[in-house]
Amino acid sequence: MPGFFFFVSLPKIAMNMKHKIAPSLLAADFLHLQQEIELVNNSEADWLHFDVMDGVFVPNISFGFPILEAVGRILKKPMDVHLMVVEPQKFIPQVAETGAYLMNVHYEASTHLHRTIAAIKETGMKAGVTLNPHTPICLLEDVIQDVDMVLLMSVNPGFGGQRFIEHSVEKTARLKDLITRKGLNTWIEVDGGVNMETAKRLLAAGADILVAGNFVFQSPAPLQTIKDLKNL
Numbered sequence: 001m002p003g004f005f006f007f008v009s010l011p012k013i014a015m016n017m018k019h020k021i022a023p024s025l026l027a028a029d030f031l032h033l034q035q036e037i038e039l040v041n042n043s044e045a046d047w048l049h050f051d052v053m054d055g056v057f058v059p060n061i062s063f064g065f066p067i068l069e070a071v072g073r074i075l076k077k078p079m080d081v082h083l084m085v086v087e088p089q090k091f092i093p094q095v096a097e098t099g100a101y102l103m104n105v106h107y108e109a110s111t112h113l114h115r116t117i118a119a120i121k122e123t124g125m126k127a128g129v130t131l132n133p134h135t136p137i138c139l140l141e142d143v144i145q146d147v148d149m150v151l152l153m154s155v156n157p158g159f160g161g162q163r164f165i166e167h168s169v170e171k172t173a174r175l176k177d178l179i180t181r182k183g184l185n186t187w188i189e190v191d192g193g194v195n196m197e198t199a200k201r202l203l204a205a206g207a208d209i210l211v212a213g214n215f216v217f218q219s220p221a222p223l224q225t226i227k228d229l230k231n232l
């Protein structure tokens, strides 16, 4: 009965289409990590984003596996791990061990990206490929069918609190076109300089998941800020 299907499937479609918010731990207060994680647990955040930096791929060092493991013990949201390291394929088993839901590797750091993606998926994690601001969408043409998510950097990776690169909005729209043209359901995540204003434009361009570091954790009311981003 067509009427029945319409009635049943509409809320589901609407639910699936709602964008996700992933606060970035990098901007949290590390001295009070437990309170920060409890805040995330009690919020409308969908995922928690972890920025792992090696001081080689990016000019900064953040935190590593001991932090992911400790946070993972109390975190009630899926872990979205963004590796800003050279040779990310070496760390697939360690990331999987932390219980991560999704592992993102940089296109620029992956000589054998296809193999790396397959190895990530073999562990049961979702596989994401990340593009630096200068890396064109067209380079995904022959690999996009294999990834669960594309993470677009809207700042140069390495630091939180940087200014949003405007070109990222148009780039998001072009990625959305590629995904639609191929008939795929690949998620689009955007990371860097997300605030209420940039978020609105990124969502209109086709973003599915927004990472927000400073905008959430430096906000006077992080719970409300997450809610506001979620309700856009």
Ligand code: DX5
Residues within 6 Å of the ligand: 024, 025, 026, 027, 049, 051, 082, 155, 156, 157, 158, 159, 160, 161, 162, 191, 192, 193, 194, 211, 212, 213, 214, 215
């Ligand atoms: C930058 C990181 C981002 C960062 C975002 O290298 O990948 O995830 O934490 O921080 P904001 O939202 O403050 O730009």
Ligand code: ZN
Residues within 6 Å of the ligand: 024, 049, 050, 051, 082, 191, 211
């Ligand atoms: Zn990140």
